[in-house]
Amino acid sequence: MTGHRQRAQLAREAAHLAPGASEETAFGQRVFARGRGTVLTDLDGNDYLDFAAGTLTQSLGHCHPEVVDALTAQAARLWNVHDAATEGRDELLALLARLLPDHLDTYALFSTGAEAVEAALRVVQATAPPGRNRLAALRHGFHGKTMGARMLVHWDIGHQAFAGNSVLGYAPHCYRCPLALEYPSCGVRCAALVRAHIAEKPNVSALVFEPVPGAGGVIVPPPGYWEQIADACRDHGVLLVADEVLTGGGRTGSFLACEALGIEPDLVVLSKGMANGFPFAVLAGRADLLRSPAAAGAGSYASTYASNPLGIAAARATLGVIERDRLTERVRELGALLGERLRALHARYEQLGDVRGMGLLFGLEFVTDGHSRSPAPGIARAVHTTALDLGLRTAVGGHIIRLAPPFTLDEGELDDGVRILADAIERATS
Ligand SMILES: Cc1ncc(COP(=O)(O)O)c(C=O)c1O
Known part of the structure; x- marks a missing residue:
């Protein structure tokens, strides 16, 4: 009580x-x-x-004492100089490069999950071939409450979204199979339908997905689901944007859930586990996307709290302990x-x-x-x-x-x- x-x-x-x-x-x-x-x-x-x-x-x-020490020391030194380099940012970037798959070697630093999801959507839009102006998302996915992210969420989270133009695919929800089938005799039909969807729609630029939809109920995909969908995206030039805001940072038993599920994403968004609860987020991606002149014009990855020294200190300490231990x-x-x-x-x-x-x-x-x-x-x-x-x-x-x-x-x-x-x-x- x-x-x-x-x-x-x-x-x-x-x-x-x-x-x-x-x-x-x-x-x-x-x-x-x-x-x-x-x-x-x-x-x-x-x-x-x-x-x-x-x-x-x-x-x-x-x-955690090491995170408290890092934050306390940083709080006594320096709090905000816009997105300028501050002491230790180089070490955080090197740490991320060690923890993440080799092809995800370029990073932009933010303060919340939704802020980094929005940055990922801007990169997709800036680099998409002409005519590819739609995004694909999964039913039961959650990506945040800013408007771009919110438009990819197609279930009731307490308020309405503006109408989006996202193409929806089935989540691997075996307990509530929308096709009334059973695994494994279903042959993972939900994934086959997402594949067909991706193949049919030439104007889709990216699939934005949680590898394990979390807020929708921790929906763990059966073997074969992601393999089929990731192949279809590759074959049809659709970028894979993994929202690992919740799953990233070791939560599912590997640094990225994508690694355990055999997905090689082009962009990954990380936040919750990055700085042990201090507001911090990372957009990680392929260099050719995040460094492309269309995506990386002056100010593209800047915001008031982007690259914040306190967030960097907390993330360095948190990820350092995860790696070391x-x-x-x-x-x-x-x-x-x-x-x-x-x-x-x-x-x-x-x-x-x-x-x-x-x-x-x-x-x-x-x-x-x-x-x-x-x-x-x-x-x-x-x-x-x-x-x-x-x-x-x-x-x-x-x-x-x-x-x-x-x-x-x-x-x-x-x-x-x-x-x-x-x-x-x-x-x-x-
Ligand atoms: C998968 C996922 N994406 C995005 C977000 C949004 O993150 P934030 O609340 O930090 O904006 C969340 C938050 O729960 C999330 O679980």
């Missing part, structure tokens, strides 16, 4: 704060005071295991363990209709019953709020709960979190 100091602050805020917060914030009604590692503490002194890692951002846990390997180990525990819960509760995951990113889909598979947002909400009361923070949206704990989680915390989750599901479904 929300303690009295928190209730008093929330009541004071309500006089001036615009509504429209995320579901988890609106349902949770908490005021957080501090965080350390996996543990968050609220204003009344209650602790929570944070299996949502901030906004699925704090890969190293809250206030080989944390993507740890993500695979912990992800296997968490997956095992969550599948045991799936077997126990009919209303936990599906559990999907890759690395340390999981989606739990709640339904009224296993037969109809009707979405049950009321159950997801009850699980989320009950878990919070019991000391576990998750991310909730509609009938889906997402889990994305820090890579620095230990096995004891993992077991404690799953025990609380099981307790919350038991209470919410009985």
Whole structure:
């Protein structure tokens, strides 16, 4: 339950704060005071295991000491000189070049996911051959709330988009197959239809996609899905723009989810895991695209907070720890363990209709019953709020709960979190 100091602050805020917060914030009604590692503490002194890692951002846990030191030192030195080079930017660029596939060797630095998605769309538009004036996107994809990104999102995120001109393809949503087929006898027909779409539409310049659609429910593609689509894009001159804002930085067990799924993207957008929750984003890409004179005119990649020294300091520290401590390997180990525990819960509760995951990113889909598979947002909400009361923070949206704990989680915390989750599901479904 929300303690009295928190209730008093929330009541004071309500006089001036615009509504429209995320579901988890609106349902949770908490005021957080501090965080350390996996543990968050609220204003009344209650602790929570944070299996949502901030906004699925704090890969190293809250206030990782090396990131705090880097930010503190930078905060005492220099904050903003537009997008000018500052000390250490060269080292961050070299670090990115080591962590990313060799062909993605050119980078532009921004502050939020949507800002970098917009920059990617500008590069696509600037470099597209004449007549290629449409973009392809996937159903269930999420790319941000600025207008260009928002036009590629074709599901209800709480407000309407302007009409876009994007061509839609099927996401690999096996649990809710739009073609009413079953894997593997389906032969991954959804991918064949996306291929056909790409082949039929000569005016498409790029497919903008999440390799594992995240906000749409952590939709893990079956083998064969991306291979077919990536080949079709190559064959028809359609650029592959991977939105790895959520999945990039090791979250799915390799630095890019694209690497594990056999996709060779032309442009990649990264943000959440880059600077451990500090606002920072990277547009990575092929040199010929990002350096093309059409895309790289004066000011093309500049903005007030582009190349911000604080973001660079936080990213250098975060990515340095991920590289040094080989944390993507740890993500695979912990992800296997968490997956095992969550599948045991799936077997126990009919209303936990599906559990999907890759690395340390999981989606739990709640339904009224296993037969109809009707979405049950009321159950997801009850699980989320009950878990919070019991000391576990998750991310909730509609009938889906997402889990994305820090890579620095230990096995004891993992077991404690799953025990609380099981307790919350038991209470919410009985
Ligand atoms: C895949 C993906 N793309 C883009 C965004 C937008 O990022 P931001 O909220 O930093 O603008 C998000 C945010 O959740 C995301 O998950």
